[in-house]
Amino acid sequence: MASSNGPLRVAAIGDLHVQEDSVAPYRELFAEVSNHADVLLLCGDLTNFGKTTEAEILAEDIKSCSVPVLGVLGNHDYECGQPEKVVEILRGAGMIVLDEQAHEIDGVGFAGVKGFMGGYGRGELAPFGEPIAKLFVDEAMNEARKLENQLRTLRTERSVAVLHYSPIVDTIEGEPEAIFQYLGSQRLCDPIDRFDHVKAVFHGHAHHGTYEGRTPLGKPVYNVAQFVLKPLTGKQYTVIEV
Ligand SMILES: [Fe+2]
Ligand SMILES: [Fe+2]
Numbered sequence: 001m002a003s004s005n006g007p008l009r010v011a012a013i014g015d016l017h018v019q020e021d022s023v024a025p026y027r028e029l030f031a032e033v034s035n036h037a038d039v040l041l042l043c044g045d046l047t048n049f050g051k052t053t054e055a056e057i058l059a060e061d062i063k064s065c066s067v068p069v070l071g072v073l074g075n076h077d078y079e080c081g082q083p084e085k086v087v088e089i090l091r092g093a094g095m096i097v098l099d100e101q102a103h104e105i106d107g108v109g110f111a112g113v114k115g116f117m118g119g120y121g122r123g124e125l126a127p128f129g130e131p132i133a134k135l136f137v138d139e140a141m142n143e144a145r146k147l148e149n150q151l152r153t154l155r156t157e158r159s160v161a162v163l164h165y166s167p168i169v170d171t172i173e174g175e176p177e178a179i180f181q182y183l184g185s186q187r188l189c190d191p192i193d194r195f196d197h198v199k200a201v202f203h204g205h206a207h208h209g210t211y212e213g214r215t216p217l218g219k220p221v222y223n224v225a226q227f228v229l230k231p232l233t234g235k236q237y238t239v240i241e242v
Helices: 027-036 052-062 083-092 131-153 177-182 186-194 226-233
Strands: 009-013 039-043 069-072 103-105 108-112 158-162 198-203 212-214 220-223 238-241
Touching: 009 027, 009 198, 027 039, 027 052, 039 108, 039 158, 039 198, 052 083, 069 108, 069 158, 108 131, 131 158, 131 186, 186 198, 220 238
Parallel strands: 009 039, 039 069, 108 158, 158 198, 198 220
Antiparallel strands: 009 238, 103 108, 212 220
16 A cells, blocks of 8 residues: 555546446456555546446456455436435445545545536637526536535645546647537536646546547546547556556
């Protein structure tokens, strides 16, 4: 384990999409990660449809990981309309599911939310007109606010933001431009650049995106969707020292 002053080896993988007919899909991988990292981040779309049977399969594999597992849900984990049940099962296996409260491990803070869509720059949807349009934008604003609140509570010199949706465009490059606004929201980026202690950002969701990008203030952002990592590195996860 890293000391509170030394670098922490942070492993991350997104878009696990565990299906109900999978047999121990991540057991070996999590055991391997335990040998190469001090903490494992799961960046959403943990299940394929948000079914409890899928969550139970993943929960079993999480138990094979000997380092702390933290993460957030993705949109797929909401599909069956029971994300709280998915969370309950994963927490039962020891996973720290981030949403409202930040967590600290060996001197490094972790703040996480699923995030939401809404777009970037000129493509950003504004809270204007119909109530449903305002509600849609509210969701992204709420997620950004939750992230900001968590980051504000941290007293660590280094912290990590964990997301499912992307806060920047760089890491979704490779996807069709027509769907950029569904892949994330620029609003998630504001809290990240507001706090100096944020040293790295991890997200998933953009299966055909780009591995690395930077926030406007230069903070590294990693798209760790396994479908991005595997063709690039031969591994489904990445390890970054924070
Ligand atoms: Fe996904
Ligand atoms: Fe997703």
